[in-house]
Amino acid sequence: MEKTLSKKSLVNVLGVVYVHTKTSDGGDLYLTRFAEPYEEHFDITNWYEKNWFDKHKIRLKGTSSVYRVPTKEVNDKSLDLVVKNCRVGEDVPLDTHTLEEFCDAEFNSPWEEFSLVTEMRENTYGPKEMRVNTQRPMAIYVPPEKMQLWQSGRSREKINRIRAKHPGIDLDILKQYKLIYEWIKGKNLIEVFELINVDSAELINHLKKINYKGIGDLNKKGYLVADMKPEHIIISEENTERIKEIGSAQDIDAPRKQIELLYQLLNDGKYSVIDYELLSRTPEYEDAVKSSRRHSYLDDQLNRFTPTPLPSHLSYKEIFGVPYIYGHAESTGGRLWVVGKNAHLFDYFLPERWRKTPSIRLSFSKEVFYTITKDNIHLVWKTSRVGEMHNIEENGSYNPKIRQFGINSPFEEFALSYELNRTGIPCVYVRAIYMTGSAKIEPSTDMRRYESHKSILDPEGNPILQENHNYITIRGYYNGPDQWVAEHSDALYTPIDLYKATYRGIIDESECHKLLDEVKEKLKNAGYDGSLLKTNDLLLAIDDKGDIMKNSSGKPEVIICNFELIWKISA
Numbered sequence: 001m002e003k004t005l006s007k008k009s010l011v012n013v014l015g016v017v018y019v020h021t022k023t024s025d026g027g028d029l030y031l032t033r034f035a036e037p038y039e040e041h042f043d044i045t046n047w048y049e050k051n052w053f054d055k056h057k058i059r060l061k062g063t064s065s066v067y068r069v070p071t072k073e074v075n076d077k078s079l080d081l082v083v084k085n086c087r088v089g090e091d092v093p094l095d096t097h098t099l100e101e102f103c104d105a106e107f108n109s110p111w112e113e114f115s116l117v118t119e120m121r122e123n124t125y126g127p128k129e130m131r132v133n134t135q136r137p138m139a140i141y142v143p144p145e146k147m148q149l150w151q152s153g154r155s156r157e158k159i160n161r162i163r164a165k166h167p168g169i170d171l172d173i174l175k176q177y178k179l180i181y182e183w184i185k186g187k188n189l190i191e192v193f194e195l196i197n198v199d200s201a202e203l204i205n206h207l208k209k210i211n212y213k214g215i216g217d218l219n220k221k222g223y224l225v226a227d228m229k230p231e232h233i234i235i236s237e238e239n240t241e242r243i244k245e246i247g248s249a250q251d252i253d254a255p256r257k258q259i260e261l262l263y264q265l266l267n268d269g270k271y272s273v274i275d276y277e278l279l280s281r282t283p284e285y286e287d288a289v290k291s292s293r294r295h296s297y298l299d300d301q302l303n304r305f306t307p308t309p310l311p312s313h314l315s316y317k318e319i320f321g322v323p324y325i326y327g328h329a330e331s332t333g334g335r336l337w338v339v340g341k342n343a344h345l346f347d348y349f350l351p352e353r354w355r356k357t358p359s360i361r362l363s364f365s366k367e368v369f370y371t372i373t374k375d376n377i378h379l380v381w382k383t384s385r386v387g388e389m390h391n392i393e394e395n396g397s398y399n400p401k402i403r404q405f406g407i408n409s410p411f412e413e414f415a416l417s418y419e420l421n422r423t424g425i426p427c428v429y430v431r432a433i434y435m436t437g438s439a440k441i442e443p444s445t446d447m448r449r450y451e452s453h454k455s456i457l458d459p460e461g462n463p464i465l466q467e468n469h470n471y472i473t474i475r476g477y478y479n480g481p482d483q484w485v486a487e488h489s490d491a492l493y494t495p496i497d498l499y500k501a502t503y504r505g506i507i508d509e510s511e512c513h514k515l516l517d518e519v520k521e522k523l524k525n526a527g528y529d530g531s532l533l534k535t536n537d538l539l540l541a542i543d544d545k546g547d548i549m550k551n552s553s554g555k556p557e558v559i560i561c562n563f564e565l566i567w568k569i570s571a
Helices: 036-042 051-054 112-124 156-165 187-192 200-220 237-248 255-267 282-303 342-347 400-405 410-422 446-454 482-486 500-502 510-523
Strands: 009-015 016-022 030-033 066-070 080-085 137-142 178-182 186-188 223-225 235-236 279-281 316-318 323-327 334-339 360-361 368-372 380-382 429-440 469-476 494-497 538-542
Touching: 016 112, 030 036, 051 066, 112 137, 112 178, 112 279, 156 368, 186 187, 187 200, 187 235, 200 223, 200 235, 200 400, 223 446, 235 237, 237 255, 279 282, 282 342, 323 342, 323 429, 334 342, 334 410, 342 429, 410 429, 410 469, 494 500, 500 510, 500 538, 510 538
Parallel strands: none
Antiparallel strands: 009 016, 016 030, 030 137, 066 080, 080 178, 137 178, 186 235, 223 279, 316 323, 323 334, 334 429, 360 368, 368 380, 380 469, 429 469, 494 538
16 A cells, blocks of 8 residues: 655744654654654654554663664664653652752753754854764654543643643643654763772762763853753763773773773763753853843844745734734644734744743733743733623623623734724734634633634634634733834833822822823724723833833823723724
8 A cells, every 4th residue: 555645844943943744643743854864764653653662662761751762674774763751741850859959940841852952952152162962853743642641640730720820821731742862872871880890989979070070061051951960971882882892901900091081081072961851051041042032032023014034834814904924833732823024023922932931910800911931022911801701890790882892802902903003092012812722611602703703714724713712812011112122121111000000109090090081082083992991901101210101292101901892983
């Protein structure tokens, strides 16, 4: 029977380009540039077929499920692979917390791990004459079936706590990722010392010194590993044989010569580091990356409406007059629409850049959170309430206007912000819309938006608004106009809503209501109903001296930050 090749597509996740294919079992396979020449070897029938895998796998020592397994021969060649289950979302075992500073260590997602390893291999940071050798990251395989909870290694209690902290964020505790690396021929330090005749005290002393050497080299290159240990340092097969040959000689001085050669190899950088699930940047390097990424981001935002070449995994789509760059969030199975025509902006809004960063809840009544992303970008994200029939009356009844118009969809919200800014009514900058990969738990009660949007399709032919998924809107944390922010690295404005500004005595109650009424009147004159806006839906911007940002008329600049309940009034 002739083999049917699955459709291939290129995807870029955190700077790493993958060839994505569907596997014969319905799973997903992502091949890096290292694996692409051996595509047939990575067909799951050639390494993951149950009988083959069970017969040929060798369990490697460690706390996680890591196996060495050869592929079947393809074109007279077999590849030795290391296959490990990603432990993202699991508790880090206490015995890996060797240093107090790593007490908050978290396992990397597969995409973060491959990104960091690829970055380290590129040797862009630290002394150029130094290089940290690693395994080649080959592929990520996502099986189609979901694990049972007991198989996942994750507790429901922990997941529920995370969901409570970050409502609306994808977190499928039953999704499994298998990371595939190239096998490095050689032995780890423990195995090397089995070839050297030293007593236990001397062994322990040498292992500590060499481990610190490895930690120091990583630090110089801008990286650290929370659980660095001698088993993670590999000496090549060739050099291991040299050490073995010295030990085979009938020489009383052989152990000393073996150790001297080992230290020489280490000082020359002739070793490799493996196991990257707790790999991270040093604080110094992280700050440098964040600063660079933030400046690039601000430049790209200034040019967000200038078209850039589109990579094959991204598409252009205009919805309600707003241009978007559309693509998949591969880490969650979600979809992402990024405002503008600049494809460089897409990666900044992938959920792995902001979903796990510390956040502050900005509203008691709505799921609105402020966070600083892994790229040092200040964002506000909110779970959309589209499809809900939210009551805002004191008696618990639905407001007549909400019954009449309903809550806007994320795409309508963004269109409102886009258009109002163009007409001179200041609004926060809308950045991206994220559709979760996981299914929505609570059923929708107001189906009008899903009906009105059903003919508006994404580039893949699916409705942009789907009732079985949650939507998250992402906007900028307003600290000044984009042009002004890009030119200033410090002394930025701080946003504060009218309610809090009144509570803190920045403005009095009469001015608060006057500013609210003025915004409503401006909206009415422009053909919009903003009568349900509240004082916490409008922002002031405060500078570092406590002064309010003024508009061209010398009055406080008031910025609209909530578009759920603003409606265009028909002429």
